[in-house]
Amino acid sequence: MPSTLSQLCGALIIGTQLCFADTLFRFNSTPEVEARSLDEIHDAALAEDGVVTPWHGGDETNQQDALKQAFEARFPGMTLNTVHDYPRWADEGALLKYAPLGFDEITPAYKDSVGASWEWDDYLQPELKNKLALTYPNDDDAVLYAFDLILQRYGVAWFDALLAQNPRWVRGTATPNTILSAANTTQAATFTSSIGYQAPTGINITLPEQGFFVSWPQTAAIPKDAPHPEGAKLLHSYILSPEYQQLQGWSVRRDVPLPDGFPWGALETLNSTNTAAFMDWMMDREEVGRLRDWVERRIGTAQGLSPLVENL
Numbered sequence: 001m002p003s004t005l006s007q008l009c010g011a012l013i014i015g016t017q018l019c020f021a022d023t024l025f026r027f028n029s030t031p032e033v034e035a036r037s038l039d040e041i042h043d044a045a046l047a048e049d050g051v052v053t054p055w056h057g058g059d060e061t062n063q064q065d066a067l068k069q070a071f072e073a074r075f076p077g078m079t080l081n082t083v084h085d086y087p088r089w090a091d092e093g094a095l096l097k098y099a100p101l102g103f104d105e106i107t108p109a110y111k112d113s114v115g116a117s118w119e120w121d122d123y124l125q126p127e128l129k130n131k132l133a134l135t136y137p138n139d140d141d142a143v144l145y146a147f148d149l150i151l152q153r154y155g156v157a158w159f160d161a162l163l164a165q166n167p168r169w170v171r172g173t174a175t176p177n178t179i180l181s182a183a184n185t186t187q188a189a190t191f192t193s194s195i196g197y198q199a200p201t202g203i204n205i206t207l208p209e210q211g212f213f214v215s216w217p218q219t220a221a222i223p224k225d226a227p228h229p230e231g232a233k234l235l236h237s238y239i240l241s242p243e244y245q246q247l248q249g250w251s252v253r254r255d256v257p258l259p260d261g262f263p264w265g266a267l268e269t270l271n272s273t274n275t276a277a278f279m280d281w282m283m284d285r286e287e288v289g290r291l292r293d294w295v296e297r298r299i300g301t302a303q304g305l306s307p308l309v310e311n312l
Contacts, residue, residue: 031099034237038101041237042075044230050078052231054220070247071238078231096222098233102240102253120150120191120211124161128189132167133176135192138295139302140173141288142214143192145281148291149212159298169299172307177203197249197262207264208272215267216278217252 034041045052052071054064068080123132137144151159168187170176176190180203199205207213220239222232238244245251246259250267258266267275282288304310 033099034101038237038241041234045234046077048228048230051228052080052235054235070244071235074238075234096224098222100233100240101237119208120154123191124165128165130166131186131188132165133179133187133190134167134169135173135176136169136171136302138292139171141282143173144292145278146214153211171302171304175307213273214278215273215275217275
């Protein structure tokens with residue numbers, strides 16, 4: 001979960017003089033490179049009152065509970081109160097130029113297999129009719145991108161066959177896993193969710209080897225006027241620390257090995273995902289909008305309560 005570098009530019013009015021730097025040119029964009037230890041940043045964060053409030057994307061209110069618990073356990077006295085449009089905020093000069101501890105070890109492309117393999121055609125098997133739980137692709141960009149990757153390879157005929165399977169469409173990427181894990185569930189499979197590499201009892205995780213799946217480095221940044229900058233720096237540096245990165249499976253750092261028992265190889269050895277492509281795809285909002293509209297004409301608008309408020 002890397003932090004992006006940001007550009008700090010703006011306008012300063014002194015008397016009748018205007019000093020302005022266009023953020024397009026990214027002048028004076030060298031970041032503050034963190035050189036302190038985590039313990040030293042911790043002391044500085046406690047001195048400013050020990051509170052950090054990150055605004056994080058996601059579709060469940062508890063999606064970052066594990067980070068909150070790990071952060072508060074690692075740094076006594078700190079409180080983590082748990083979307084973002086980082087490219088726009090950076091262009092507006094709203095973000096702090098900060099490279100957290102460990103930033104130099106992030107795989108450059110992320111900066112600013114063992115077990116059975118399932119392919120996308122497998123979800124069209126007759127035995128899965130009425131047994132798929134899928135997130136509305138027109139309600140989530142990552143899911144929409146997954147459908148785009150599949151359609152680019154298999155075409156509209158695949159989508160028509162998927163609709164013939166009568167999937168249960170739901171809101172939120174955590175919802176399919178909740179449904180699959182429920183007692184007496186009638187749903188048996190999904191490809192629009194993620195639960196990490198350690199599957200709970202009764203759930204099997206596989207990756208395609210021929211088709212593509214979605215992966216990306218999660219972005220983070222600090223607003224330049226953040227009320228608790230030291231706490232924010234501590235959080236960013238902790239997220240990039242080897243002790244936290246190894247909990248996540250695939251790390252954005254080059255110097256963090258895969259955890260013991262990890263079922264797949266390093267990302268750079270997989271031919272079925274491109275971790276840098278999702279951000280580029282999301283930046284083309286016209287294309288994203290056209291695909292969302294196309295899907296919506298086929299399956300309708302997303303129905304049901306937001307996963308942030310429903311109790312599923």
